[in-house]
Amino acid sequence: MIQAGEPAPDFTLRNQDGxxxxxxxxxxxxxxxxxxPLDFSPVCSDQLSVYQEVKPEIETKGVRMxxxxxxxxxxxxxxxxxxxxxxxxxxxFEPKGEVARAYGAYIEKTGHANRxxxxxxxxxxxxxxxxxxxxxxxPGANLIFDALSPDA
Amino acid sequence: MIVYADLGCAHCAAAWTEIAAxxxxxVFRHFPVASKHPRSPALHAAAEAAxxxxxxxxMVDSLYADRGxxxxxxxxxxxxxxxxxxxxxxxxxxxxxxxxxxxxxxxSGIRAGVTTTPALFSxxxxx
Numbered sequence: 001m002i003q004a005g006e007p008a009p010d011f012t013l014r015n016q017d018g019x020x021x022x023x024x025x026x027x028x029x030x031x032x033x034x035x036x037p038l039d040f041s042p043v044c045s046d047q048l049s050v051y052q053e054v055k056p057e058i059e060t061k062g063v064r065m066x067x068x069x070x071x072x073x074x075x076x077x078x079x080x081x082x083x084x085x086x087x088x089x090x091x092x093f094e095p096k097g098e099v100a101r102a103y104g105a106y107i108e109k110t111g112h113a114n115r116x117x118x119x120x121x122x123x124x125x126x127x128x129x130x131x132x133x134x135x136x137x138x139p140g141a142n143l144i145f146d147a148l149s150p151d152a
Numbered sequence: 153m154i155v156y157a158d159l160g161c162a163h164c165a166a167a168w169t170e171i172a173a174x175x176x177x178x179v180f181r182h183f184p185v186a187s188k189h190p191r192s193p194a195l196h197a198a199a200e201a202a203x204x205x206x207x208x209x210x211m212v213d214s215l216y217a218d219r220g221x222x223x224x225x226x227x228x229x230x231x232x233x234x235x236x237x238x239x240x241x242x243x244x245x246x247x248x249x250x251x252x253x254x255x256x257x258x259x260s261g262i263r264a265g266v267t268t269t270p271a272l273f274s275x276x277x278x279x
Contacts, residue, residue: 046188049188050266050267053262083187084190138268140266142263
């Protein structure tokens with residue numbers, strides 16, 4: 001798994017609407033990459049639903065939140081609509097898991113990303129990383145706020 | 153025992169009878185996940201408003217027992233069955249104070265790391 005202090009690998013993936021999104025598009029802003037295994041799986045659904053409830057507070061702190069999984073853009077669109085969320089979801093679809101691999105977040109055995117959070121600072125350097133011990137364990141949103149306010 | 157629960161959540165409804173029967177004082181904390189259950193905020197506001205007239209847990213029991221009838225007219229029926237002052241119930245459930253109370257509970261759950269419901273905490277920690 002990538003570590004704090006390392007440069008965050010740039011990438012270009014398509015979002016749920018088929019639009020190309022690059023990490024470098026957000027230079028000058030903090031970005032929280034939310035790697036998760038699969039759309040529509042129970043644990044992923046709970047995680048993104050809870051994050052949706054605190055997304056305004058996260059954005060108030062100048063952070064853009066982006067979800068990444070190996071699902072296609074079509075699945076992402078349906079997943080967004082099903083959950084009622086507007087967090088952008090990027091399709092790490094082809095080559096499968098290439099971005100997750102670049103971040104050390106890909107599980108070869110199961111063919112999907114792990115469950116991890118990567119906070120990238122305004123200059124494109126990894127500031128903070130949290131990897132769930134298992135894909136079944138959801139990182140609480142409190143971890144995100146703690147990472148954003150380490151001196152609090 | 154502190155229970156973070158979502159009144160729109162099927163898992164919470166299924167677990168509620170068992171939770172409520174536990175030999176411990178239950179402290180209910182609102183944890184509506186609106187994106188997943190769009191009516192949840194209204195249901196939590198209704199429970200809180202019922203609580204202001206002394207019938208919080210009766211309203212919670214009612215909402216979990218019948219999750220299929222949760223529109224406003226159904227909430228009024230529930231309030232009437234509990235003999236609540238309907239005008240006061242309505243004013244309270246739509247008030248910024250009730251909204252703030254629900255939100256305060258939710259944020260405490262976020263700080264405690266709650267990600268799924270129901271989430272139970274005892275004096276020993278997360279159950």
